[in-house]
Amino acid sequence: MDDAVMSTTAGPDAVGVRSIRVAVIGAGMAGILAGSKLHERGFACTIFEKAHQVGGTWRDNTYPGLACDVPAHWYTYSFARNPDWNSTLAPGPELHAYFTRVAKNYGLFPLIRFGEEVVRVERLDGQWEVTTAGGQRERFDVVITCTGILHHPNIPHFEGVETFEGRVFHSSQWDHSVPLDGRRVGVVGTGSTAAQLTVALAPRASRFDLFQRTAQWVMPRPNASYSEEEKALFRADPRALEELVQQYRSRSVDGYAAAVIDVDSPQLAEIERLCRENLETVRDPGLRRRLTPSYRAACKRLVISNDFYDAIQHPNANLVTSAIERIEPQGVRTADGVLHDLDVLVLATGFRTDRFIRPAKVLGRNGVDLDEVWSTSPIAYLAVSVPDFPNFFFLNGPNSPVGNFSAIETCERQLAYVLQLLDGLLTRKYQEVSVTHEALRRFEDERRLAAKKTVWVTGCDSWYLDKEGVPSSWTFSYGRFVEEMTRPRMQDFEKR
Ligand code: NAP
Numbered sequence: 001m002d003d004a005v006m007s008t009t010a011g012p013d014a015v016g017v018r019s020i021r022v023a024v025i026g027a028g029m030a031g032i033l034a035g036s037k038l039h040e041r042g043f044a045c046t047i048f049e050k051a052h053q054v055g056g057t058w059r060d061n062t063y064p065g066l067a068c069d070v071p072a073h074w075y076t077y078s079f080a081r082n083p084d085w086n087s088t089l090a091p092g093p094e095l096h097a098y099f100t101r102v103a104k105n106y107g108l109f110p111l112i113r114f115g116e117e118v119v120r121v122e123r124l125d126g127q128w129e130v131t132t133a134g135g136q137r138e139r140f141d142v143v144i145t146c147t148g149i150l151h152h153p154n155i156p157h158f159e160g161v162e163t164f165e166g167r168v169f170h171s172s173q174w175d176h177s178v179p180l181d182g183r184r185v186g187v188v189g190t191g192s193t194a195a196q197l198t199v200a201l202a203p204r205a206s207r208f209d210l211f212q213r214t215a216q217w218v219m220p221r222p223n224a225s226y227s228e229e230e231k232a233l234f235r236a237d238p239r240a241l242e243e244l245v246q247q248y249r250s251r252s253v254d255g256y257a258a259a260v261i262d263v264d265s266p267q268l269a270e271i272e273r274l275c276r277e278n279l280e281t282v283r284d285p286g287l288r289r290r291l292t293p294s295y296r297a298a299c300k301r302l303v304i305s306n307d308f309y310d311a312i313q314h315p316n317a318n319l320v321t322s323a324i325e326r327i328e329p330q331g332v333r334t335a336d337g338v339l340h341d342l343d344v345l346v347l348a349t350g351f352r353t354d355r356f357i358r359p360a361k362v363l364g365r366n367g368v369d370l371d372e373v374w375s376t377s378p379i380a381y382l383a384v385s386v387p388d389f390p391n392f393f394f395l396n397g398p399n400s401p402v403g404n405f406s407a408i409e410t411c412e413r414q415l416a417y418v419l420q421l422l423d424g425l426l427t428r429k430y431q432e433v434s435v436t437h438e439a440l441r442r443f444e445d446e447r448r449l450a451a452k453k454t455v456w457v458t459g460c461d462s463w464y465l466d467k468e469g470v471p472s473s474w475t476f477s478y479g480r481f482v483e484e485m486t487r488p489r490m491q492d493f494e495k496r
Pocket residue numbers: 067068069070150156171188189190191192193194196212213214301324348349350351461463
């Protein structure tokens with residue numbers, strides 16, 4: 001994969017490379033990637049980061065039980081493999097340490113403006129003026145937004161929440177001062193976060209209530225430890241490590257990625273079989289029935305866990321399926337009239353996935369407002385470019401394959417594509433480049449058509465769907481993504 005990142009013609013010595021100023025917004029997984037590669041190639045790169053540490057989602061999320069359910073060896077940059085992962089599914093702190101290490105090793109810290117939130121990006125005199133919350137303004141030739149998707153917490157308003165005498169917080173804003181052992185803990189939600197919280201907290205709490213609005217399909221995935229011998233082998237033989245990565249990639253690409261885009265696929269049938277088999281491990285038929293979803297597996301993002309069903313059967317654990325009516329000083333009152341006494345209430349209620357760079361105001365050519373362009377839903381040609389926003393690119397942007405395959409590989413391929421578009425700036429073929437309206441329309445029509453065959457539209461509500469019920473993800477195959485990202489079709493771009 002790194003070959004693709006490196007394959008474009010410009011290098012540090014190319015004409016003008018140092019004079020092209022690039023603003024990268026965000027220092028999470030995508031921002032570290034963009035910063036590393038731009039810096040390596042000699043671009044004048046500034047990374048704006050509103051927080052005080054790198055790491056994005058792995059910095060923000062610190063909840064008990066946090067781990068990545070994508071195999072760690074595959075969840076690494078192709079140019080910075082890690083032979084030292086301790087287990088197949090790495091815990092959050094190990095992942096945060098990895099991303100911090102890469103940022104340090106690639107010399108990014110001096111380029112990062114910590115504590116500087118970008119609030120406005122405006123096209124002025126053929127450049128982008130970036131304004132931060134502190135009022136600083138600076139001009140750049142290129143902007144690459146790396147602001148993540150699962151970033152802005154979705155915090156529902158429950159009536160009476162302000163009267164709660166315990167502590168309440170969102171899962172991504174964990175309050176580590178709050179004791180959990182021997183306390184009465186409630187978690188709202190049944191997504192991947194809530195499942196990990198259940199496993200971590202059911203045995204620690206004196207009582208653990210999981211407030212479920214919708215049951216989720218849970219797919220098992222074993223989590224093996226790596227021995228010191230295995231790590232030494234990967235260190236000594238990078239090819240062995242690469243083979244392991246390739247195994248994980250093939251399994252995911254030929255399995256899950258193929259399943260989600262084709263409801264009739266044998267891969268989806270197999271996922272459903274595995275989920276049903278897993279559900280059968282719940283001993284009590286009543287509990288099993290309440291945990292059984294009424295929609296197809298993988299319609300919502302699958303919960304991946306070997307331990308969730310064991311945890312929800314723990315003697316301390318209680319699955320609450322009556323709807324939350326309101327919050328009272330002592331706890332949560334549900335529609336069946338029961339008051340669930342609690343000391344701590346965690347909102348594992350997910351994220352606002354339609355935000356991207358927003359709430360920053362982005363004004364393109366002739367004052368075109370990104371908020372208006374995206375008034376129905378955020379869209380971008382091949383997830384990378386929007387008309388009237390020249391030299392403005394997304395990694396992990398709208399319609400990116402977020403629910404399909406490795407987000408890191410996705411971003412690496414997107415960056416390789418963007419770097420090829422920047423080649424024209426370096427060689428002075430053009431000064432600005434953005435997709436044409438026609439090409440975006442064509443892409444979007446095709447994407448929406450393909451969406452009809454995906455599992456995401458088979459009758460569930462999820463964070464994949466926009467206001468019109470159209471999946472905001474990549475609705476094509478992995479092969480198509482690789483092909484599209486290999487080389488830009490320059491006729492789809494307006495150059496000036
Ligand atoms: P999520 O999947 O969006 O789940 C949010 C949960 O909160 C859902 O069960 C939802 O119920 C519930 N909810 C929201 N508003 C509610 C309300 N007003 N009342 C009652 N329940 C409410 O969020 P998440 O679990 O944080 O996960 C988000 C994504 O992050 C995942 O899908 C995954 O891609 C990623 N993630 C990954 C890992 C990993 O290991 N790699 C770990 C955690 C998260 P409904 O289903 O009824 O809407």
